[in-house]
Amino acid sequence: MRSLPRIVIEPLVRAALLEDLGRAGDLTTDAIIAEDAHATVALVSREPGVVAGTDCARLAWELVDPRIEVRDLLPDGSRVQPGTVIGAASGPARGLLSGERVALNFLGHLSGVATGTATIADAIAHTRARVADTRKTIPGLRALQKHAVKAGGGSNHRFGLDDAVLIKDNHIAVAGGITAAVGRARANVGHLVKIEVEVDSLEQLAELLPLGVDAVLLDNMGPELLREAVSMVAGRLVTEASGRITPATAIPIAEAGVDLISVGWLTHSARVLDIGLDHTGA
Template sequence: MEETGLNIQELEYIIEHAFREDIQDGDITTNNLVPETTTAKARMTAKADGVIAGLPIAKLVFKKLDPNIEWTPNFKDGDFIKKGDVIVEISGTFRALLSGERLALNLMQRMSGIATETAKYVAEVKNTKVKILDTRKTVPGLRSLDKYAVKAGGGTNHRIGLYDMVMIKDNHIKIAGNITTAVEQIRKSIPKNIKVEVETTNLNEVREAVAAGADIIMLDNMSNEIMAQAVKIINNTALSEASGNMSLPRLKGVAETGVDFISIGALTHSVVALDISQNIIL
């Protein structure tokens, strides 16, 4: 989908699955009250301040129900909106506007909540080199939308899944015996362009990960003081990622340690949806 950079087939699959869940053979309330050809207008309005995300996806929802829908947005994804702002005006069949409302809002509200939360974290480190990363703590089946929303909020996507980057964590290290063996074994089997990240929990593990040639070294659940020492040990031989209990109040202190990235599961795993309403204009 050109407007988002998202895969159109994947988006259509998500929407079709949601239609099967919510509409199936038809909206029996709307379809038995409203003639098929009746048209109407609707507005989506912000009921809270935040960063909007998901407008092209919501548009696709309505387009699936009414190919002739008219979509007039007043904002674009990534824009800051204030309570009371009219986000978009929609014209089309009454049936499409009502039947698509909940799905469109559910997706936009979640995505906008993620974008809004991400923007808060990004703002905390705006005067540093640090980039805010997301994680795999997303809703199953909606990861592409969750990660798109992170980008709309100014964040950076980490690996998309288990297939596009190596992440050697504590349990992998246990089975391999040590960090060095784990990295060596994996390097033998993967293309050279695949990045290898290693999770570390202490300075000795950081030293071993550096010696093993890791591309990215995760500093997991370390104090700020230990992270600062770890960054000095790494000394630009690899990128560094702070992870674990990365709360908003702690962010500036973590950024000051010199890490390159801070990964935050809370961007997606427990997001509060941004309140948006849709109302028919009679």
Template sequence: MYDVFQTQRLIDLWLQEDIGAGDLTAQLMLDADTNGTFYMRARETIVIAGIHVAKQVFQRYDSSLNVDITVKDGQTVHAGDQLLTVTGNSRSIVTAERTALNILQRLCAVATETRHYCDAIAGTKARLIDTRKTTPGLRMLEKHAVTCGGGLNHRLGLDNGVMIKDNHIAICGSLTKAVLRAKKGLPVLTKLEVECDHLDQVREALSAGVDVIMLDNMSLSDMRTAVQWIDGQTKVEASGGITLETIRDIAMTGVDYISTSKITQAARPVDIGLDE
């Protein structure tokens, strides 16, 4: 679940960015006392994420607006399905419209792309997880969208766990030395993950005693070998170069998790509209 208070601060920034000193078109074209009812609808099949954020946008700009939500986050809707109704001052509605649509379209895009990837590995033991490759300022909301699409969150930030990568290993001199150094100050309930580029590192990481071993850009053959070696002693994550076309073959190697930035960085924009 996302932080409502942080979201409120973001909404203020979004509205200020789009509106500036005021919506000149709405002020010129609409009388100040004009009221109306507008309907937000999907224009294609999508997975909903952030519908309450869209509601917050309208009511942050004008608290007198009445917004009735008719769908839930995580729900699949189709072209023509109604998502929400907003009633009240027409100037306010058309002024806040683009900001509400922008964030909802972005979050639904992430949720929809995530669902495609989750569907591709259905029936396997693997679970899809996200990465920290998110839109600056939108990580909390995009990671919420991932869960709406059926995925799991990896680290929310650098303070959520220890992940030892190639640069850390190079600085420390070896993978084993890096793990030993991390363990000295590791909080007792914090997980430690190591990125492995080749099979020799997998053996070393297993001997060092880590919580998760990431198989980074490995071939399917090497992944299968690594999973056999590890044999359930720790969790295994596959990462690097994951696509919708390759993810099922990767899942079939027996890994526990598959992480990809595609669900946040390459999510195709979805089409949602607001009409009176």
């Protein structure tokens, strides 16, 4: 898959390195490791999963010491098993050790996002539905996390408040109803901006359907109610289901016929993929 531009990831990796190195650098490594020592290390998966964040790992070492050579990195989206070598790095040992934690933090976290996404994508592969992320991302890491979702076989929802209209329950309450909210949105956004509206009942859906929006977010509906909603929509809108979805509950929800299943925990509560750094030689 296509990598994120360096200009997007470098400020994040640089900030992580500055946070870790602090005011005095790596006291442990500089005290123990000779300045002219060289080493070779391998990034090794300890468990099954999907890789993401390899460009962040590479850049972490390159920023610490440009003499470090990172090679044979698996592309993001690769499936790995315990013992799979994800990549290798060699060069000045001090730089390798000082950049290790930041490289592994990015790689483990983003691979965890990709792996969690793949768990649901695989579970619903027999349906038309796709798994999507949300805006429930770790501050500052949204672009990286959404890239990792794509690496895991998922789709990206809007990236922020500025690239689509999503009218939710509180917007509807303050605006005075679905019809009023949609009307104001239509009057105030450009013709290329898509509009999605959240509903939590078939009555709200019936009010929404004549309004000509692009998508409907069917919030916290069970599979049977979702089937009715999909039948009512009859292909006129993109249908999206959300609400505390797990890999197990995703299956009947997808089988109800929705187009998308949005899952917040993919990004806000992703479990890291266990990836280790093994010393393999000088």
